[in-house]
Amino acid sequence: xxxxxxxxxxxxxxxxxxxxxxxxxxxxxxxxxxxxxxxxxxxxxxxxxxxxxxxxxxxxxxxxxxxxxxxxxxxxxxxxxxxxxxxxxxxxxxxxxxxxxxxxxxxxxxxxxxxxxxxxxxxxxxxxxxxxxxxxxxxxxxxxxxxxxxxxxxxxxxxxxxxxxxxxxxxxxxxxxxxxxxxxxxxxxxxxxxxxxxxxxxxxxxxxxxxxxxxxxxxxxxxxxxxxxxxxxxxxxxxxxxxxxxxxxxxxxxxxxxxxxxxxxxxxxxxxxxxxxxxxxxxxxxxxxxxxxxxxxxxxxxxxxxxxxxxxxxxxxxxxxxxxxxxxxxxxxxxxxxxxxxxxxxxxxxxxxxxxxxxxxxxxxxxxxxxxxxxxxxxxxx
Numbered sequence: 426x427x428x429x430x431x432x433x434x435x436x437x438x439x440x441x442x443x444x445x446x447x448x449x450x451x452x453x454x455x456x457x458x459x460x461x462x463x464x465x466x467x468x469x470x471x472x473x474x475x476x477x478x479x480x481x482x483x484x485x486x487x488x489x490x491x492x493x494x495x496x497x498x499x500x501x502x503x504x505x506x507x508x509x510x511x512x513x514x515x516x517x518x519x520x521x522x523x524x525x526x527x528x529x530x531x532x533x534x535x536x537x538x539x540x541x542x543x544x545x546x547x548x549x550x551x552x553x554x555x556x557x558x559x560x561x562x563x564x565x566x567x568x569x570x571x572x573x574x575x576x577x578x579x580x581x582x583x584x585x586x587x588x589x590x591x592x593x594x595x596x597x598x599x600x601x602x603x604x605x606x607x608x609x610x611x612x613x614x615x616x617x618x619x620x621x622x623x624x625x626x627x628x629x630x631x632x633x634x635x636x637x638x639x640x641x642x643x644x645x646x647x648x649x650x651x652x653x654x655x656x657x658x659x660x661x662x663x664x665x666x667x668x669x670x671x672x673x674x675x676x677x678x679x680x681x682x683x684x685x686x687x688x689x690x691x692x693x694x695x696x697x698x699x700x701x702x703x704x705x706x707x708x709x710x711x712x713x714x715x716x717x718x719x720x721x722x723x724x725x726x727x728x729x730x731x732x733x734x735x736x737x738x739x740x741x742x743x744x745x746x747x748x749x750x751x752x753x754x755x756x757x758x759x760x761x762x763x764x765x766x767x768x769x770x771x772x773x774x775x776x777x778x779x780x781x782x783x784x785x786x787x788x789x790x791x792x793x794x795x796x797x798x799x800x801x802x803x804x805x806x807x
Contacts, residue, residue, distance in 0.1 A: 503574030
């Protein structure tokens, strides 16, 4: 789908990108990452011709990008950036419809598309269609930015640190939304980030760059298992087994038969259930998580009713498509040894325990590659 062949960009004596060659297959997410000044954003901007390469070729769907009109090229590429860039004088529906309007879509079609995309990014169309950018939170604005990039259904999506300006919690949620959307749409994506955890979570292939050059281009698993040199090993970090948890969805390891009692059950029934395990999750008649009962709280003559703990699923649970690293982080933050797994409506579907996390980390340790050989310079040989 996207082929970069010996692409170079010079600014006077400065070499921003040096003979970059890589292929991005159709439907894949390629993440460009590296230290500041490594050339990743310059590369992205050369793909949509915001920057002209000094030399080399960029092919998109077997067409030379340099031979296309810039406007034609950019209208075929979705583009989402860190600062979002929503027009403050346009409401959300109009912001999403910027490119469709340029393409001559009629108003009903644009409005239907805006509603469809708001639902796709997890925002209620009735609530958000008529809002203005000043009325949005940072996370909401980023979602609108992604919706706008998808508006004309482009085959290629370019994203330049699209979630970099939001807080860590919203960033994780946006990453999860992006991963869900990509599973549905299978876009060809080139994604720039400085966050290695984000790269590992979202990428099909990661391009690690340094001083304008491509150092390693491979799957996240291969980069974690077999870093090509000390720079990549240090860039990825020493906690490679922990980082690999980002690649494991909760649904892969969760216990789908957790201990459960109905909130409407009698005290005797709940007590009988909790005697078989340390605790039970409490659910309503629709299976939605409402709290739990811990046997330790029953010591000292405490009644069952007084020992019940209420719970907000948004605070004490994770979604099935969350990463195992997110689940571990939530458990440690809450001081739990397990955490509930709920669907979007709050229905309990399973639990993840520290034991299952440990098992996943052990599996990843078993697949770690050989250590990188030490790098020598001439002084080491003297």
